[in-house]
Amino acid sequence: MKESLEFIFSRHLSLATLSALLFAAGIMLSIPVMKMNIGWIKAFPLWVFRRALRLLGDQPTIFRMTLVIFLFNGTAMFVYLSTGLLPLIPMIIALLTGFNVAVIFSSAGELADQTEAGRPSSSQWIPGTAITIVCTILVLALELPCFWYSIAMGISMGRELLAGGNSYAELLAVRGRVYGGVIVPILLVSAISEAIAVRGAGALSEKRAGIR
Secondary structure, rough: HHHHHHHHHOOOOOHHHHHHHHHHHHHHHHHHHHHOOHHHHHHHHHHHHHHHHHHHHHOOOOOHHHHHOOOOOOOOHHHHOOOOEEEHHHHHHHHHHHHHHHHHHHHHHHHHHOOOOOOOOOOOOOOHHHHHHHHHHHHHHHHOOOHHHHHHHHHOOOOOOHOOOOHHHHHHHHHHHHHHHHHHHHHHHHHHHHHHOOOOOHHHHHHHHHHO
């Protein structure tokens, strides 16, 4: 475990920082797009968001939300890592992900009104405001670094492939073991926190709107 932690958080710190900067650049790029309301550029991230809402279903339980979030994030981040055939590919993904996340968040309220996803039934547990805030902070503190370090491992794999030596399968196997042993458990905690945060935020928005 110590070796895995060092492999990710020490060896890949600078590349994770680069990934975070690219992610932030993607967010900045989304600002003019949202101001100009360029529909075709926003189409893909909004399509993904709608599919995710459909997977959640109407009035989902926290368990179902956790499962969907965990499987989606866990699969997507490993795929991002696996694109490191060239270091440029995961770098572009980091930029586009920042853009897509910003577009989705700017449209989330409008899209969420089209479905019951995240809205609990009267028989389901409703987290209080304090728990909702804590869980939201946990999601930001856990999920984003998992993404940045996954991208970082993809970039380093691409660099090692260009330098020659180990094969793609060998390099991916090393990163896959580390990903499964370190990133996946963190993503599970993040998914639980995100499900609770979504449930709490949904209940709060309904309360403010006078629905409940």
